[in-house]
Amino acid sequence: MTGQLEITLPAFKRGYHLITDLIERKLPPLPEKGLVNILLQHTSAGISLNENADPSVRIDFESFMNKLIPENNQFYSHSDEGDDDMPAHLKASLIGASLTIPITNHRLNLGTWQGIYLCEFRNSGGCRRLVVTVIS
Amino acid sequence: MTGQLEITLPAFKRGYHLITDLIERKLPPLPEKGLVNILLQHTSAGISLNENADPSVRIDFESFMNKLIPENNQFYSHSDEGDDDMPAHLKASLIGASLTIPITNHRLNLGTWQGIYLCEFRNSGGCRRLVVTVIS
């Protein structure tokens, strides 16, 4: 066990956002090798690894996921918190709320094209909180 | 490495079930900080973090996932074990079979609204087994 910290993200608008740099700037000095676990402590947003170069990928994620999990499903019974709420819960479990990433040579060892996405599924999700744990 | 144990869950009916308390009661004393990994050793059920307060969320999960991954797809070739079997395998990989959760102050450090769901995709899945590993 090397360390643990909380990171409060700025409020992002609905959509998919690259947060790799933001997280790396907050990390303590990392061990030579180990693992970093990142838990997003929310049920209407997600965290995922995907393409870090072309912003059109993140736009297509928003479009596709909205078609896959639409807001106008008349069978939703959980609707008190707005049309975007139940779809956000569904997206959260399909995308996932945590990542575990290897550390090599004191750095996150992601693939060349991999970045960390904050997937904001609510129209006004506000600030989201991460718990980051470093194990070596 | 702090410890490892197996937990056999009671048989749950098809659907989404909160098992946070059940798991926490079985855990050994946890270290001050660390990680808990939970592996569900099955391929027709899933484990996920989602909303822990309103049971209607779990009902909507069952309805939505059944529409997303229907049982009457005529192209399924793996159908010997019943109409609910291949959809269960598909749901299992989309939801996932394991969770890694931070430990802080000797407790699982989930978000306020996060609970652990056992997602039972079979009509009669029986008792499901978890392997729980504590690392600090």
Add this chain to the structure above:
Amino acid sequence: MTGQLEITLPAFKRGYHLITDLIERKLPPLPEKGLVNILLQHTSAGISLNENADPSVRIDFESFMNKLIPENNQFYSHSDEGDDDMPAHLKASLIGASLTIPITNHRLNLGTWQGIYLCEFRNSGGCRRLVVTVIS
């Protein structure tokens, strides 16, 4: 921390492939208990646990996922790298890029029917790279 290695997989054709044996043959001697984390360093393939016995399950995965995430969505804006590219990114985040598996008695402690799938979403994805980290 016990060890870390990279594994370069052979090029697989598009589809779902069991790679449990291939990974186990590459692992160093494992500790009595611990965790293995496997990160796939790519954004157009995935890694998942699912049924290890009947090949028809893996065929149905390919068919179903192609219907769920079709290549002919006219709203995709990220299309320069071929019709299979944006669907591959979407599948990658739904299936996931990493696994964390318990070690018990010096072996991966998967369920009887669980195997590790390499999910190749591109028509010609080439060799894929894994980073494997052993923690105990």
